[in-house]
Amino acid sequence: MQQRKGISILGYGCMRFTKSGAGIDFEKAEKEFMRAFELGVNYYDTAYIYPGSEDVVGRIIEKNGIRDKIVLATKLPQYLIKTRAGLDKTFEEELKRLRTDYIDNYLMHHMTDLAQWEKLKAIGIEDWIAEKKKSGQIRNIGFSFHGDTNTFKSILNAYDWDFCLVQYNYLDEHTQAGRAGIHAAAEKGLKVFIMEPLRGGKLVDLLPEKAKREIANEPHGWSPAEWAFRWLWDQEDITCVLSGMNSIAMVEENCRIASEAEAGSLTQNEKDFIARIRNYIIESTKVNCTGCRYCMPCPRGVDIPAIFSCYNHMYSENKSSGRLEYFQTIALRMTPADASLCVQCGKCEQHCPQSIPIREKLKEADKNLRPWWQKIYLKAAKRAMLGKKKKAGGAS
Numbered sequence: 001m002q003q004r005k006g007i008s009i010l011g012y013g014c015m016r017f018t019k020s021g022a023g024i025d026f027e028k029a030e031k032e033f034m035r036a037f038e039l040g041v042n043y044y045d046t047a048y049i050y051p052g053s054e055d056v057v058g059r060i061i062e063k064n065g066i067r068d069k070i071v072l073a074t075k076l077p078q079y080l081i082k083t084r085a086g087l088d089k090t091f092e093e094e095l096k097r098l099r100t101d102y103i104d105n106y107l108m109h110h111m112t113d114l115a116q117w118e119k120l121k122a123i124g125i126e127d128w129i130a131e132k133k134k135s136g137q138i139r140n141i142g143f144s145f146h147g148d149t150n151t152f153k154s155i156l157n158a159y160d161w162d163f164c165l166v167q168y169n170y171l172d173e174h175t176q177a178g179r180a181g182i183h184a185a186a187e188k189g190l191k192v193f194i195m196e197p198l199r200g201g202k203l204v205d206l207l208p209e210k211a212k213r214e215i216a217n218e219p220h221g222w223s224p225a226e227w228a229f230r231w232l233w234d235q236e237d238i239t240c241v242l243s244g245m246n247s248i249a250m251v252e253e254n255c256r257i258a259s260e261a262e263a264g265s266l267t268q269n270e271k272d273f274i275a276r277i278r279n280y281i282i283e284s285t286k287v288n289c290t291g292c293r294y295c296m297p298c299p300r301g302v303d304i305p306a307i308f309s310c311y312n313h314m315y316s317e318n319k320s321s322g323r324l325e326y327f328q329t330i331a332l333r334m335t336p337a338d339a340s341l342c343v344q345c346g347k348c349e350q351h352c353p354q355s356i357p358i359r360e361k362l363k364e365a366d367k368n369l370r371p372w373w374q375k376i377y378l379k380a381a382k383r384a385m386l387g388k389k390k391k392a393g394g395a396s
Contacts, residue, residue, distance in 0.1 A: 001040025001258055005191055007071060008232055009127045011043035012036050013195065014057050015050045016244030016262040032251050037066060039255040043240050045165075046192075047075040048094055048107055051378045058099035067100055075109035075144060076100065078116055084124045091132070101216035102136055108143040108144055114154045115301075127158070144195070146328040148306050149293075152177040153184055153317035154222045163191035163239070168197055170231045170274055171281060171316075174291030175309040178328070179235075186237035194232055194241045202317050203228045211274060218273065229257050229276050236263035285312035287361050288354050293347035297359060298332045303337040304348055304358060306330055306385065313366035319368075332377055339366035 001008045017029040033044070046053045054074060061067050072323070076096055081087055095101060111117065117125075132138040142163035145152050150182050156164065164175040164185050173179050185192050204224045207215075215224050232241050241258075245251045266274075282288070290309040298304060306329055314322030330337055339362040348358045370378075 001255060002043075002262070003042075004236075004239045007191065008040055008258070009238075010036075010041055010084040010254055011193065011240045011242040012041050013242035013244040014044060014046040014053045016246050017053060017056060017347055020245050020290045026056055026059065028246075029056055030063070032205040032245060033057075033060050034064060035248055036062075036068070036245065036251045036255065039252065040259075041255065042363075043073065043193075043242075044096075045073040045105075045242050047107075048077045048090060049075075049109070049384070054094060054097035056140075058097050061237060062099040069350050070100065070195070071104045072100065073105035073107065074103055075107040076109075078108045078120055079110065079218060081120065081262050084128065087123070087125065087128050089135075092113045095137075097116075102139065104139045105163060106132075106141055107139045110328075111143045111145050111155055111336045112147045112328060117155055140191075142190070142193075146330060147176065147333070148303055149174075149176075149178045150180045151333070152181040156181070156185055156188065156190075161188075161190055165191060165193040165195055165202055165242075168194045168232070169197050169203060169228055170240075171199060171203065172196075172291075173278075175306065177290070180235050182235070184246060191266055192237055194238055197232055197241050197243065197316070198225055198228050203242075205386055207277070208280045208284050208316055211277045214273075214277065214280075217276040220270075223253075223254075227274055227277070229254070230261045230266060230270075231256070233261035234263060242363050245353045250298075255257045274337065281316050282312070285316050286314070287312055287365070289356060294351045298342075298348060299345060300341040300343055301335065301337055301363065302339055302341050303330060304362065306337070307339055307369070308356075310368070311361075311370055314368060323369055323371075323374065327374070327381075331370075332381070337361065338370070 001010065003009065012033065017024045019025065033076060044057060046057050048054065061070070068142065076087070076090060078198070094103070108120070116135055129138065129141050140162035142161050143155060144165040146167060150225070152166070161196040164181065168177065168182060176395070178273065182192050207224055213303065214223070215227065229241065243254050245254060289305055289312070291305045291309065293305050295304050302344055307326070310326035310330065312320050312322070342359065342362050344359050346359060351354070
């Protein structure tokens with residue numbers, strides 16, 4: 001297994017352990033977890049809100065005596081934290097579940113807006129982190145992110161982070177944090193961890209038929225998953241790619257790929273092949289937006305590329321997937337960025353290299369991404385995730 005900065009380039013995402021009637025199938029999870037360990041995986045990622053995951057990870061680690069041989073990551077559910085006491089209570093509960101007295105990599109979970117960090121600062125998160133680092137209970141601090149590139153950079157620059165975790169794959173090259181965000185993090189010296197390398201399996205199971213045929217007939221014999229992993233590991237800015245492995249076959253296959261793929265090893269022909277597969281996916285989408293962001297900034301704050309990306313995912317994947325992405329990356333921002341802000345000025349269309357009728361498509365996207373039932377609970381969800389602003393403008 002190859003490593004970058006002391007971390008195996010393949011990490012184990014512990015969210016997708018196989019469930020049985022009573023919860024997670026412990027024996028099966030242990031076999032898969034330990035097979036990955038035997039093959040050189042040393043990074044294991046879980047979270048407070050993954051049902052049963054922290055407890056199972058802790059039991060596996062304790063039973064097999066490998067705590068000092070792995071890098072363990074878990075996450076603070078920052079959207080549930082209201083007080084300094086809440087920080088301590090949650091962290092202590094995680095240590096107990098994981099059967100350890102320290103966390104190697106601790107993340108602020110699911111950051112979507114700088115306002116979330118400002119809210120945490122108001123309850124003393126910076127002093128809390130400093131204390132935990134000094135005591136050795138936390139070795140490295142980072143954040144996981146869902147949002148746009150500019151928001152990612154604002155959070156990146158708001159604190160002296162050690163690492164970050166972002167959604168990234170060949171379809172999301174210019175959405176979410178994107179290649180630009182990953183490069184910015186690497187330039188600051190952060191380790192960069194990747195989630196959703198296969199878009200939850202969408203780059204394997206839901207590829208257009210044309211793409212499946214081309215991959216099947218390509219001389220390398222690589223699977224759709226292998227193409228996606230090799231595209232990621234070709235980029236030296238990426239430290240580790242997480243995979244939610246839930247079979248021995250998957251563990252062994254992913255470890256094989258991780259033992260072979262190297263940064264800068266893809267040929268131009270191979271990169272062109274992946275670009276062609278990406279284009280087949282894009283062909284099945286609703287708006288021919290490449291995410292170039294030439295249309296930005298919008299004078300009214302509409303995040304045009306992000307909205308179109310979510311709308312496209314409704315049709316390249318499925319409607320619920322696209323709406324969930326919209327909910328995470330647009331709807332939960334403290335500062336509104338949705339299409340309802342558009343005043344039809346047309347400035348965006350003057351700069352679009354794809355000649356997209358942006359104003360028309362924004363209306364269409366908004367109608368599909370924000371059905372009436374979503375609008376009903378959006379305000380409550382936003383309040384729960386971001387917290388309520390004080391009248392003076394500070395975060396509570």
